[in-house]
Amino acid sequence: MSDYKGIAVYCEAKGDKLLPIAAEGLGIGRKLADNLGQELAAVLVGSNIGGLAQQAIAGGANKVYVVDDPLLKDYQTDAYVSVMEKVVKQVKPQVIIMGQTDAGRDLAPRLAFRLGTAVTMDCVDLAIDPDSKRLLQTKPVYGGNAQAVITTETDPQIVTIRTKAMAALEPDASRKGEIINIAAGLEASSIRTKILDRVIEEVAGMKIEDAQVVVAGGRGIGSAEGFKQLEELAKVLKGAVGASRPPCDNGWVPDTVQIGLTGKIIAPELYIAVAVSGSSQHMSGCSGSKTIIAINKDREANIFRQARFGVVGDWKKVLPAFTAKLRELLAS
């Protein structure tokens, strides 16, 4: 038996708030820790982040390890891997949970190889195997066509989790926890990459990750012009416009609105898929939606297998009438 014990969640933040994925990591981490009768630790890495520790405690952590250093202002692989290696060697957690985020998908595999252990990326479910007490890691594979349940034989067992796949706890400000600072011990010269510029590609209107209603178009929309009609419907429903991969590859909409395995993974209340065939690749990005509605002329399209309501018909005829009727119903 290894001497690794407890669950650790690597918590990312933006500004003075933990990211929702960090709270989701703490939520599932708390559950796993309770199951094992062990402690839940949060790990915060960055610059000027000490104030976040209380949020991690309110989110379920017993202990918060804070590595605060100006060199950690932006995510850089070399710096973050080195710091995390130091934290893991000190804390020795049995399980490390990270988010499948821009940083997490870069950091997790590199850290795992540095530590001589394995990582399972993009998990949608985590549980403790009652017999072996190892972590059962469920992740979509084959572009969402299948799911695999994997265990890691070495410690620590590292995973990244998919956005909105796990539930966060209701923050409880009365929770108590211990805050422990760890020195980064970094040399600027050990960071081999240099960030020259950060470019934010503005998307007009609401971001698809934040929207309660998303209207998405597929290859069948046919042009940038066609997406204007989707915007019309999105406006009526106070939602955002997204797309499957072909419209992005064709330049009809920016890459930042792509929904799917290689784009954003979202879970809105309502997802309206217009002329989207529903490839597994795409469904990986939206199958967490509460209600899916499909408009497609092909009755056999895969999207109808996951939709709750639908219309079989040409979107060019269906959409204007649908938008007009909804506008009328919502006004009354």
Place this chain on the structure above:
Amino acid sequence: MNIVVCVKQVIDPEAPPASFKIDAAANKAEMHGAPPVIDPYGEYAVEASLKIKEAKGGKITVMSLGVNLLREVVKKPLAMGADELILLEDEAYNGGDGWSTASALAMAIKKKGNYDLILCGREASDTNAGQTGAAIAEVLGLPCVTLVRKIDVSDGKLRVERVNSAGYDVIEVPLPAVLTVSNEIGQPRYPTIKGIMAAKKIEPIVWKPADIGIEASRLGAAGRRTRMRRLFQPVHEGKCELAAGDSPEEMAVNLAKKLREARIL
């Protein structure tokens, strides 16, 4: 520029979903009636290497690990314009996971030597893990930038754009380095007739485990750090309620009413 591109032979992810089957006993997936292909994400990495070669000259070595590698499949990068193909093909490489695969590829790259840049796809379309690039970099002690959508080379340094959820970062990284390439790099080119003819004449180099000096404990199934407990297809209810009507417009109106009645809107 000497570029190594790692690609993988996979079941065709573009084949119709109905042909996707799972062999539960073997925990393996197959596409009935569809031949395997070069992983589409790996093709983006091949495309990236060809763009660099066009701009700066150099040699492109493609590497692939697996068993039963169909020559007409794994030769596609050669037909697209790569110069050399090294196959890590042996039963002993079989049954591995991300750990053993990356270890073997890293050892093979070390043996090849004389590399400036190593490219991988952002992830493979079968495992959807996206760890091979970072893992090779770690074994070789190189810097790595993942999810790259644009690569410029000058003065022994790379200037790359890394995709993120809000836009992209411009990052400078010294050579040699590892990059994983995202689909935003641009559609991979089709092989030309001339390319296909040239690829026919190139004999792949096959390296056995002994050739790359990998320890038995890091190899294939023995090198695994993970265990696949189960592979299954999630079941969808498939109870889609279709709006009725004599015309698309009428169906649309009925759909709107239905959503209102179900209190979804």
